Amino acid sequence: DQQVKQNSPSLSVQEGRISILNCDYTNSMFDYFLWYKKYPAEGPTFLISISSIKDKNEDGRFTVFLNKSAKHLSLHIVPSQPGDSAVYFCAASWNSGNTPLVFGKGTRLSVIA
Amino acid sequence: DTGVSQNPRHKITKRGQNVTFRCDPISEHNRLYWYRQTLGQGPEFLTYFQNEAQLEKSRLLSDRFSAERPKGSFSTLEIQRTEQGDSAMYLCASKGPSYNSPLHFGNGTRLTVT
Numbered sequence: 001d002q003q004v005k006q007n008s009p010s011l012s013v014q015e016g017r018i019s020i021l022n023c024d025y026t027n028s029m030f031d032y033f034l035w036y037k038k039y040p041a042e043g044p045t046f047l048i049s050i051s052s053i054k055d056k057n058e059d060g061r062f063t064v065f066l067n068k069s070a071k072h073l074s075l076h077i078v079p080s081q082p083g084d085s086a087v088y089f090c091a092a093s094w095n096s097g098n099t100p101l102v103f104g105k106g107t108r109l110s111v112i113a
Numbered sequence: 114d115t116g117v118s119q120n121p122r123h124k125i126t127k128r129g130q131n132v133t134f135r136c137d138p139i140s141e142h143n144r145l146y147w148y149r150q151t152l153g154q155g156p157e158f159l160t161y162f163q164n165e166a167q168l169e170k171s172r173l174l175s176d177r178f179s180a181e182r183p184k185g186s187f188s189t190l191e192i193q194r195t196e197q198g199d200s201a202m203y204l205c206a207s208k209g210p211s212y213n214s215p216l217h218f219g220n221g222t223r224l225t226v227t
Contacts, residue, residue, distance in 0.1 A: 004155075032213055034215055034216075036218075041220070042220050043117070043204055043206075043218030043219050043220045044204075044218045045218070046215040049213070049215060051213065089155050089156070095212070096212045096213055097212040097213040097214070100161055100169065101156075101158070101216060102158070103155030103156045103157070
């Protein structure tokens, strides 16, 4: 039973445009959400997080939006750069991050110059 | 902050052999996690420690798997009698004491069982 779902295995975006990566979750107990980026042969790297008490969190070119009623979150990257090409994982936890993260299967983003 | 270190980076072993991986977390982090990742999947939780105490184990962690974290510093993950289905990337991560601090991952150990 996949509690965190990333339904798009891949996404291609032109350099300079917006990348939107989506994530859905089924467990209503989740209250803390994170996005990780992974390059080949490296471990996942933390990008940005959001608590369920917020609906938006911004860090530079990265913004995460949370829609609790829809159990949906999205990561916006503006403007997209070729170095953003990687696999992006959505992850969730409950008890304010005190439980192990549950990851989605990832979305491979390709930013085309 | 020297990051999370994992050794070895790659391990090839024959079915039935035992293997052991090591993880050195970020020094001030009291929580240490083991995850496994297979092709096309996200990281899957195996187990975690708070200091030297193993607090949770996933049902994925069969009795052939054992993890330790003596003295609350580095950790080892041992797989006994390896099977081809154990082939995966084994990721270690550590986390600071704040509940909402993010996990910091190492670069993983890739295990291939032939």
